Amino acid sequence: MKLHLWRRYKFCASHRLHSAQLGEEENRRVYGKCNNPYGHGHNYVVEVAVSGPVDPATGMIANLADLDAFVESEILEPFDHKYLNEEVAEFQENIPTTENICIEIFNRLRRFSRAKLERVRVEETGLNSFEYAGEPAGAAHER
Amino acid sequence: MVYLTRKLEFSASHLYHNPAFSAEENRRVFGKCNNPHGHGHNYVLEVTVAGEPNPATGMVLDLKELKEILQREVSDRMDHRFLNYEVPELAGQIPTCENIATVIWRLLENKITSGHLHRVRLYETPDLFVDCYGESNGAQSGAPSIAGDAR
Numbered sequence: 001m002k003l004h005l006w007r008r009y010k011f012c013a014s015h016r017l018h019s020a021q022l023g024e025e026e027n028r029r030v031y032g033k034c035n036n037p038y039g040h041g042h043n044y045v046v047e048v049a050v051s052g053p054v055d056p057a058t059g060m061i062a063n064l065a066d067l068d069a070f071v072e073s074e075i076l077e078p079f080d081h082k083y084l085n086e087e088v089a090e091f092q093e094n095i096p097t098t099e100n101i102c103i104e105i106f107n108r109l110r111r112f113s114r115a116k117l118e119r120v121r122v123e124e125t126g127l128n129s130f131e132y133a134g135e136p137a138g139a140a141h142e143r
Numbered sequence: 144m145v146y147l148t149r150k151l152e153f154s155a156s157h158l159y160h161n162p163a164f165s166a167e168e169n170r171r172v173f174g175k176c177n178n179p180h181g182h183g184h185n186y187v188l189e190v191t192v193a194g195e196p197n198p199a200t201g202m203v204l205d206l207k208e209l210k211e212i213l214q215r216e217v218s219d220r221m222d223h224r225f226l227n228y229e230v231p232e233l234a235g236q237i238p239t240c241e242n243i244a245t246v247i248w249r250l251l252e253n254k255i256t257s258g259h260l261h262r263v264r265l266y267e268t269p270d271l272f273v274d275c276y277g278e279s280n281g282a283q284s285g286a287p288s289i290a291g292d293a294r
Binding site: 054 | 159161163164172173174236237238239240241242244245248269270271272273274275276277278
């Protein structure tokens, strides 16, 4: 039976969309209000899907306490109530768009050892969301 | 291919307990879910059927018919029930979201009269849900049962 276990988490953080490869005017044109030099924030929602055999002794793909603890240490603790551009090393180079946040979360959670990470979905607001399921086998996973 | 999804809510109680574990191990593994009195959830079920619309009706599957199937197979069995004791399909299994979704998939799989069952998504809470896609990946078959369970 093919099953995906989904768990939803939330964190609040600020960011600024600004590309060092673009001029000031171009940045304002591309990113609009998101280019505000003071940054701005969102209530992010992260949905994580893992798969694996259901342990007959527990009825579980993975114990939620294990998954919650891993997501807490890898994502929520470093991201929640932070300014992503300055306080998360990966976003000092990568622009913290929700695309890049989604990929970064996936790459961090791939290290979860109790089940296979299938997919990450991130909502920046209730009106937009992004999903990432890694690259096809053989392609580079790390950016 | 068009994917049609129908939603259903049911409320039920359950508890997690493996008789092969010691009392302490049950509490450690299952935490609050091991409360012997049980506890409950408002489950939300989303059933997705895939198919081509019938040119004569414009429908993949008549929603009235799907609603009746879900009422008969899921609501009548599970709504306002204690899942451990009142749903025979879950006997000998821990009624986790994984196992309930699998049972619902098996109950519905052959009852869909037009199109085919694509996905069963079961929310235990808004923050915890399971997607079941059946045996499409050739994974294990047969319902897992609790090791050492005599129920």
